[in-house]
Amino acid sequence: MDFKKFLNELKKITSDFLDKKEDLYVYAFDTSQNPDVVTLPLAVVFPKNKFEVSKIAKLCNDYNIAIIPRAQGTNHCGATRASKNSIVMHFSKMNKIISIDKENLIAIVEPNVIIKDLNDKLDKLNLFFPPDPSNLAVSTLGGAIALCSGGARTFKYSNTKDYVINLEVVLANGEIIETSKNLAKNVTGYNLTSLFVGSEGTLGLITKATLKLIPKPKTRMLTLCYFDNLYDASKCTDAIISSGLNPASIDLIDDITIKTIEKFNPCDFKLDKKAMLLIEQDGFSQCVEFEQKILRDVLIKQNIAESDFYQTKNEEENENIYRARRSAFGALAQLKPNVVTEDIVVARNKIFDLIKKIEHLSKKYNIMTAIMGHIGDGNIHPNFALDLSNETEKNNFEKLKDELFSYAISLDGTLSGEHGIGNLKRKYLDMALQDNSHKLMKEIKKLLDPKNILNPNKAI
Ligand SMILES: Cc1cc2nc3c(=O)[nH]c(=O)nc-3n(C[C@H](O)[C@H](O)[C@H](O)COP(=O)(O)OP(=O)(O)OC[C@H]3O[C@@H](n4cnc5c(N)ncnc54)[C@H](O)[C@@H]3O)c2cc1C
Numbered sequence: 001m002d003f004k005k006f007l008n009e010l011k012k013i014t015s016d017f018l019d020k021k022e023d024l025y026v027y028a029f030d031t032s033q034n035p036d037v038v039t040l041p042l043a044v045v046f047p048k049n050k051f052e053v054s055k056i057a058k059l060c061n062d063y064n065i066a067i068i069p070r071a072q073g074t075n076h077c078g079a080t081r082a083s084k085n086s087i088v089m090h091f092s093k094m095n096k097i098i099s100i101d102k103e104n105l106i107a108i109v110e111p112n113v114i115i116k117d118l119n120d121k122l123d124k125l126n127l128f129f130p131p132d133p134s135n136l137a138v139s140t141l142g143g144a145i146a147l148c149s150g151g152a153r154t155f156k157y158s159n160t161k162d163y164v165i166n167l168e169v170v171l172a173n174g175e176i177i178e179t180s181k182n183l184a185k186n187v188t189g190y191n192l193t194s195l196f197v198g199s200e201g202t203l204g205l206i207t208k209a210t211l212k213l214i215p216k217p218k219t220r221m222l223t224l225c226y227f228d229n230l231y232d233a234s235k236c237t238d239a240i241i242s243s244g245l246n247p248a249s250i251d252l253i254d255d256i257t258i259k260t261i262e263k264f265n266p267c268d269f270k271l272d273k274k275a276m277l278l279i280e281q282d283g284f285s286q287c288v289e290f291e292q293k294i295l296r297d298v299l300i301k302q303n304i305a306e307s308d309f310y311q312t313k314n315e316e317e318n319e320n321i322y323r324a325r326r327s328a329f330g331a332l333a334q335l336k337p338n339v340v341t342e343d344i345v346v347a348r349n350k351i352f353d354l355i356k357k358i359e360h361l362s363k364k365y366n367i368m369t370a371i372m373g374h375i376g377d378g379n380i381h382p383n384f385a386l387d388l389s390n391e392t393e394k395n396n397f398e399k400l401k402d403e404l405f406s407y408a409i410s411l412d413g414t415l416s417g418e419h420g421i422g423n424l425k426r427k428y429l430d431m432a433l434q435d436n437s438h439k440l441m442k443e444i445k446k447l448l449d450p451k452n453i454l455n456p457n458k459a460i
Contacts, residue, residue, distance in 0.1 A: 001063070001064070003085075006065060007019065007042065007043060009059055010045065010056065013055045013059065014048070014052050016045060017043060017045055018043060019042065019044075024040040024044065024082075025040060027041060027044045027073075027090070028081070030074070030078065030080040031073060031075060031076055032075065032079075034078050034423075038082075039081075039082050040082060041082040041087050042085065042086065042087050043087045044087065044088040044090055045087055045089055045090065046090050046091075047094065049207075050170060050208070053089070053170045054174040056087075056089065057170050057205060057453075058174030060453050061173050061451060061453055064453065065085055065086065065087060066083055066085060066086035066453050066454070066455070068080055068083065068086050068089065068455055069089050069146070069201035069205055069206075070088050071090075071112055071142050071143035071146075072138050072140055074138055074139050075143065075419065075420060075422060076341050076420075077421055077422025077423070077424050077425055078422035079147065079201070079422035086456075091110075091112040091140070091142055093112075094111055094207065095112035095114075096113070098110065098208070100121065100122065100125065100127070102127065104184070105127070105212065105214065106184075107127075107210070107213055109141050109208070110142075110208060111140060111145075111206045112141075112142055113140060113142075114136075114137070114139070114140055114141075115129070115133070115144060118141065119136070122213060122216065126215060127213045127214070127216055128213060128214050128215065128216040128217065129213055130157035130163065130214065131149055131157070131159055131163060132152060133149040133150065133151045133418070134325070134326045135329070136151070137326075142206050144160050145160055145206060146201050147200060147418070148420070149419075151418070152251050152278075152280070152374055153248045153280070154374060155248065155249050155250055155374065155377055156247065156248045156249070157214075160197060160198075161194060161198065162212070164193055164209055164211060164212070165180060165183065165184065165212050166178060166180040166182050166183075166193060167179045167193055167196050167197075167206055167209050169203075169204035170204060171204050171205075172450075172451065177192075179192035179195075195444070198420070200420055200422065200459035202454050202455045202458055203448045203449065204448065204454070217283050218283065218284050218285060219282065219284070219315075220248065220288065220315075221292055221312050221313075221318065222317070222318050223277075223292065224277070224278055224310045225276065225299055225310075226273035226308045227274060227275040229275065230252070230274060230355050230371070233252055233277050233375070234252075234351050234352045235302070236277060236304070237348070237376060238349075240279065240295065241348075243295075244294075245281070245291055247279050247281050247291075248280040248282045249278070249376065250277060250279050250374070251278040251279075251325070251372070251376075252276075252278075253372050254274065254371040254372065255271075255273065255274045255275065257372050258270075258273070260328070260331045260334070261324050261325070261327060261331050265324040266324075269324070270308075278325060292311050328372060329341060332383050335368060336386055337386075337387045337388070338385070338386055340384045340386070342404070343380075343415075343416045343419035344379070344380050344382070344414075344415070344417070345377070345378050345380075345408075345414050345416070345417035346378050346380075346408060346411045347378055348375070350411045351380065353411060354407070355380065358371060358382045358404065361400045361404055364400075365399060367386050367393065368384070369383065369384055370382070370383045370385065371383070378417075405425075406428075406431060409432055415428055415429070421458070421459050421460070422459070426457065426458070429460065442460060
């Protein structure tokens with residue numbers, strides 16, 4: 001392979017280009033805690049538009065060079081880890097909000113628009129894009145689309161897949177396609193948009209996205225409710241849902257997480273309890289007030305003392321609590337050299353079995369574990385605090401994950417609800433997917449990317 005010739009050709013397409021070793025090193029990593037040997041990309045490019053993306057894809061396809069699409073690199077699953085003979089395609093120069101159409105409730109964006117920046121703009125127009133990964137102040141729409149990110153509000157509003165109505169995508173051979181039209185409804189042909197959402201950059205390079213918006217809920221209020229054990233928190237979640245309430249989110253936070261957040265971001269959380277539910281209700285203020293009262297009644301019926309729950313009164317309190325909640329990952333990262341955030345989903349009625357198993361494995365392998373999760377969706381994030389440079393801890397952690405994921409699958413659950421597969425969870429795919437559907441996915445990949453140049457060794 002004549003890399004020099006390839007790099008010269010690449011430089012002719014774009015001058016936004018890095019190839020010094022120290023720069024390449026930076027773009028070889030992402031947020032995932034993966035202690036394996038680091039592979040450096042050959043170069044990092046920063047295309048400015050779909051035409052540059054297309055030319056670069058065609059060149060890479062001709063030279064058999066892999067492309068690692070990259071936004072902010074904040075995924076937890078090794079989805080932007082560089083691989084052999086690859087370049088990183090960084091979308092940071094494609095970060096414009098192209099239009100917001102209030103009448104038709106759509107926004108058209110370039111891929112590297114930060115989710116919070118879009119919502120700040122929408123806010124002024126009383127509009128709303130609901131998917132809210134808790135790092136939304138840094139993560140991008142392109143990254144969220146490629147991972148089908150979720151967040152706390154998925155319980156009521158669903159995740160990214162339900163808010164993408166059309167994508168402009170550059171294929172591996174440089175061809176530019178649109179997956180649909182900018183219409184709220186369209187069942188003309190296959191649903192290609194869905195195929196690309198969650199495909200982790202393995203099927204195409206997203207250069208533009210049309211997003212569905214909804215009217216912004218006028219107000220939101222939070223209820224914090226404390227428990228002596230995780231089982232009671234799980235039962236209470238069932239009671240809330242069967243009461244007919246439809247909260248925006250029902251999140252679970254365990255005692256280690258509460259204490260760690262409180263230490264780094266004091267918020268007056270109760271420290272003598274084993275678990276907390278954080279429930280958001282939103283809508284018109286009169287409705288929220290009414291529904292808060294219904295929630296209060298449900299909690300009292302569950303024998304929860306009035307001193308064990310608190311309902312916020314204003315947006316300032318909400319913001320303080322959310323700031324603390326969003327700092328959880330950063331706070332936990334201070335416990336040990338590595339904190340690995342996992343992502344498992346089971347049916348909600350099996351959540352307590354899953355939590356018991358996590359606690360059991362944490363003791364068995366002596367790995368400190370803090371549990372959080374979007375319990376309303378059956379989606380749990382155990383955070384494992386450990387030192388991955390310690391061989392014993394690293395090996396124990398591998399055994400823990402093997403047991404945990406096979407247990408989740410034995411419960412009819414699966415490997416990820418919102419963080420994706422990347423290169424870290426691929427080894428579990430055979431047990432998580434049906435043989436014939438996995439085979440079909442590989443055939444789709446081969447059809448769209450016969451030379452396997454788009455984010456190889458990720459997702460499937
Ligand atoms: C502190 C913290 C909290 C988090 N909380 C949540 C949470 O609550 N819920 C949740 O769902 N996730 C959460 N995440 C993970 C989250 O999914 C990602 O951070 C985010 O959605 C995408 O991040 P990014 O923009 O950095 O994309 P990256 O990590 O750079 O990329 C993500 C994927 O998108 C692909 N990609 C990027 N741009 C393109 C493009 N233009 N075309 C094709 N493919 C592309 C990449 O190849 C990769 O596969 C959290 C992460 C952190 C660090």
